[in-house]
Amino acid sequence: MSDKVEKDEISGTDTTGHEWDGIKELDTPMPRWWLWTMYGTIIWAIGYWIVMPAWPLVSSYTAGFLGYSSRGSLETELAEATAAHADDRAALVTMDLGEVKNNAQLYQFALRGGKSAFAVNCSQCHGSGAQGAPGFPNLNDDDWLWGGSVDKIYETVKYGIRSDHGDTRIGDMPAFLTDELLTKEQINDVAEYVLSLSEERDDTAAVDQGKEVFMENCASCHGENAKGKQEFGAPNLTDAIWFYGKDKDIILRTISRGRGNVMPAWVDRLDDATIRQLALYVHSLGGGE
Numbered sequence: 001m002s003d004k005v006e007k008d009e010i011s012g013t014d015t016t017g018h019e020w021d022g023i024k025e026l027d028t029p030m031p032r033w034w035l036w037t038m039y040g041t042i043i044w045a046i047g048y049w050i051v052m053p054a055w056p057l058v059s060s061y062t063a064g065f066l067g068y069s070s071r072g073s074l075e076t077e078l079a080e081a082t083a084a085h086a087d088d089r090a091a092l093v094t095m096d097l098g099e100v101k102n103n104a105q106l107y108q109f110a111l112r113g114g115k116s117a118f119a120v121n122c123s124q125c126h127g128s129g130a131q132g133a134p135g136f137p138n139l140n141d142d143d144w145l146w147g148g149s150v151d152k153i154y155e156t157v158k159y160g161i162r163s164d165h166g167d168t169r170i171g172d173m174p175a176f177l178t179d180e181l182l183t184k185e186q187i188n189d190v191a192e193y194v195l196s197l198s199e200e201r202d203d204t205a206a207v208d209q210g211k212e213v214f215m216e217n218c219a220s221c222h223g224e225n226a227k228g229k230q231e232f233g234a235p236n237l238t239d240a241i242w243f244y245g246k247d248k249d250i251i252l253r254t255i256s257r258g259r260g261n262v263m264p265a266w267v268d269r270l271d272d273a274t275i276r277q278l279a280l281y282v283h284s285l286g287g288g289e
């Protein structure tokens with residue numbers, strides 16, 4: 001290796017003075033445009049540090065002259081989005097729920113809002129498609145415990161069912177065995193009768209006796225025809241749609257020990273416009289009355 005700098009004859013460029021086995025390294029200067037671009041980025045970086053949040057400090061960061069923050073800009077965007085829909089929300093709160101459908105634009109707005117509010121607040125119990133699970137009603141079918149009109153749904157969502165709100169809907173399925181209202185045998189008979197309303201049963205003697213038990217103990221809530229009464233949240237027992245499950249064991253358990261699942265009240269957690277959006281959305285799922 002030699003440190004002699006000489007000019008390369010062919011290109012006319014200086015060499016670096018490095019040489020390996022007779023091969024010399026050219027000292028080609030950086031192209032101008034490249035250099036200026038690099039200086040440009042350095043200037044840009046310094047400018048950026050000054051005006052934008054940049055350097056971490058021990059417990060904060062340099063905020064920059066512009067005072068920008070991505071959280072702040074998100075908040076502004078959210079506020080703008082809410083403001084943009086302020087008219088729609090205001091209209092929704094004053095309008096009769098049954099009439100929203102006649103205003104296509106407002107109705108679409110309600111359904112979109114209802115869908116996203118449902119995903120956040122309701123899907124953990126009712127399922128992401130509102131299909132429900134044992135003890136959590138399917139909201140897509142037209143089988144309603146408490147009524148499927150949009151106003152009834154609104155009331156259910158607002159005040160809940162057996163919730164801690166004063167205006168909640170109440171109505172319990174009594175515990176006929178635990179509270180010694182019926183004997184085990186009577187409970188077996190009435191379960192046979194209930195099952196016979198939606199499927200063939202072999203034990204006709206039990207079904208006949210069960211019918212009597214039913215008329216005396218159950219018809220007040222479930223109706224003489226067992227089609228249910230929405231004012232008590234008492235389900236229709238003739239439609240083969242089972243809230244807690246279709247097996248006889250489950251039905252025996254329901255009659256023996258009672259039921260009463262809780263649906264929370266939303267009036268203190270969501271604003272009225274959102275609850276209305278939810279009611280319209282749930283009503284639109286296919287089963288609305």
Ligand code: HEC
Pocket residue numbers: 118121122123124125126135136137139143144145146147148153156157161233260261262263264266278279282
């Ligand atoms: C903690 C679980 C839970 C959450 C969260 C929940 N629900 Fe419910 N919901 C229930 C239960 C349980 C019932 C059935 C109550 C009963 O036994 O009568 C119910 C019933 C309902 C009903 C009445 C169905 C009928 O057949 O009359 C509607 C409508 C409803 N929920 C809508 C909603 C909406 C909308 C939300 C979200 C804002 C929501 N629920 C959130 C548990 C929940």
Ligand code: HEC
Pocket residue numbers: 145171172173174176190191194213214217218219220221222232233234235237241242243244245251254255259260261
């Ligand atoms: C005081 C009113 C009341 C009386 C009386 C009553 N029920 Fe119920 N029953 C209900 C309510 C309310 C539910 C729904 C419970 C819930 O939502 O968690 C229910 C639920 C049921 C279910 C579950 C249905 C399903 O889809 O899973 C069965 C079965 C049932 N009752 C049978 C009976 C029988 C049989 C009797 C009489 C021995 C009876 N009930 C008496 C109010 C009553």
